[in-house]
Amino acid sequence: MRLPERQLAVLEAASATDERTIDQIAAETGLKPETVTGAAFDLRDEDLLDVTETSVEAAEITDEGSAYVADGLPETRLHRAAADAGAADDPVSMGEVIGRADLAGPEVDIALANFPRKGFGTVDSGELTIDASVDPDDDPEATALAAIQNASDADDAGDGDVLTDVDDEVLDRLASRGLVELAERTTRSVTLTDAGVTALMEGVEVAETVAQVTPELLASGEWRDVEFTEYDVEADAPDVGGGRKHVLRRTADRVKDVLVGMGFQEMEGPHADSDFWINDCLFMPQDHPARTHWDRFALDVPPMDDIPKTLIDRVESAHREGYGDDGDGYHSPWSEAFAREVALRGHTTSLSMRYLSGYAGAELEPPQRYFSVEKVYRNDTLDPTHLLEFFQIEGWVMAEDLSVRDLMGTFEEFYRQFGITDVRFKPHYNPYTEPSFELFGKHPETGEEIEIGNSGIFREEVTGPLGVDCDVMAWGLALERLAMLTTGAEDIRDLHGTLADIEFLRNAEVSY
Numbered sequence: 001m002r003l004p005e006r007q008l009a010v011l012e013a014a015s016a017t018d019e020r021t022i023d024q025i026a027a028e029t030g031l032k033p034e035t036v037t038g039a040a041f042d043l044r045d046e047d048l049l050d051v052t053e054t055s056v057e058a059a060e061i062t063d064e065g066s067a068y069v070a071d072g073l074p075e076t077r078l079h080r081a082a083a084d085a086g087a088a089d090d091p092v093s094m095g096e097v098i099g100r101a102d103l104a105g106p107e108v109d110i111a112l113a114n115f116p117r118k119g120f121g122t123v124d125s126g127e128l129t130i131d132a133s134v135d136p137d138d139d140p141e142a143t144a145l146a147a148i149q150n151a152s153d154a155d156d157a158g159d160g161d162v163l164t165d166v167d168d169e170v171l172d173r174l175a176s177r178g179l180v181e182l183a184e185r186t187t188r189s190v191t192l193t194d195a196g197v198t199a200l201m202e203g204v205e206v207a208e209t210v211a212q213v214t215p216e217l218l219a220s221g222e223w224r225d226v227e228f229t230e231y232d233v234e235a236d237a238p239d240v241g242g243g244r245k246h247v248l249r250r251t252a253d254r255v256k257d258v259l260v261g262m263g264f265q266e267m268e269g270p271h272a273d274s275d276f277w278i279n280d281c282l283f284m285p286q287d288h289p290a291r292t293h294w295d296r297f298a299l300d301v302p303p304m305d306d307i308p309k310t311l312i313d314r315v316e317s318a319h320r321e322g323y324g325d326d327g328d329g330y331h332s333p334w335s336e337a338f339a340r341e342v343a344l345r346g347h348t349t350s351l352s353m354r355y356l357s358g359y360a361g362a363e364l365e366p367p368q369r370y371f372s373v374e375k376v377y378r379n380d381t382l383d384p385t386h387l388l389e390f391f392q393i394e395g396w397v398m399a400e401d402l403s404v405r406d407l408m409g410t411f412e413e414f415y416r417q418f419g420i421t422d423v424r425f426k427p428h429y430n431p432y433t434e435p436s437f438e439l440f441g442k443h444p445e446t447g448e449e450i451e452i453g454n455s456g457i458f459r460e461e462v463t464g465p466l467g468v469d470c471d472v473m474a475w476g477l478a479l480e481r482l483a484m485l486t487t488g489a490e491d492i493r494d495l496h497g498t499l500a501d502i503e504f505l506r507n508a509e510v511s512y
């Protein structure tokens, strides 16, 4: 019998009586594990080898876990320091013990959370007492962590270690503390079949095979005579993370498709815009809190000079004296210089103003529908639902006699395209719309209602000065919040930025 060289090497390394793992054979033959796997499957297809697969949980120690193996778990260090300070007899002040234990930053919280949980002692009104009968060296978490570290030091492959003697509960706890990472690992083992033993006894010769066509083989014509290695699609191969559009970009593209499908046209305009378009046109008084440096990113650039003067005058008059028969305005100071100052837009309603004014060249004969999916900037505090930069899905519909039913119906139709059928509305206040509504959607994982948008029907004080004399309903929806609902991400920072999990970004699906 003739076999390719690598298959012969694997066959010779296998045993009829003992199961040998792919890693063992790889170490013995000097072949890569994926090569051994490929050869093993080929030999199995020839009935020369049996391949068995077992799945086991493997644990790999994290950097934090390794640090604790070296220095002791924070709660253990707390127990030792407390023992030194005499906390077995009398309560000792927590500050003192923490200082002695040399715990810093998050280690303090970690120590204080685990210390009472493990029965090391009690923490009460800023004082610590220890249970002297407990020996922190017997702690199963510490022992397991040290065992995992040892196994990992001995493991050349570095792909996690199979742990048979660590209690599942302890392992889960270490994983939830982020001290080890658990992964399912498949181990393949091989044994010689009777046919394999017979073949080896009768003698196997090496068949030269070619794995890759080279220019030389082609040029010489030799490729016609050689035997090619078979292509094995089952062989293990390293994962290749190909390029892929970001989940947020795909959601944005989908939103655009949906809105275009609903008859909307896209708006575009500057990220850095004058306060005039961002706020004044929206009947936002110049002393509104959102217009201070607390909320907005002002830019140190020259004022915007290409704003139509007639429009400035009409907007100023609406602010000062009001618009329409019942309008009264704010009667507060209004400065044209402030209106011309430039900042990063805090919403894309600036684009709606540019378009509704006719200044952006849009058609304004009703009915009209416009949208944008663009970035906005706010001086917010980062938290699970807030970013400093995010995407707004802006939109407006201009028509005669619009009502709240039209507004709600539009959102229901829009969100239904993303499988969201339980949007809820809450009355809200905006200086520029009346009535106004916030929109809420239920998070698929937490069940919490999260705010997904803000909307309303523009006031006369907004549409009048722009020269629009029919109804305009409008909204700003948060793209990231929509993506949280469709992907189940619980923290907006899981979607983009440095904290986002690359595996999530590789695998997340955009649902529609």
Ligand SMILES: N[C@@H](Cc1ccccc1)C(=O)O
Pocket (backbone or CB within 6 Å): 346, 347, 348, 349, 430, 433, 454, 455, 456, 474, 475, 476, 477
């Ligand atoms: N500009 C509002 C959204 C909105 C736009 C248009 C009308 C009503 C509300 C926001 O950023 O929250």
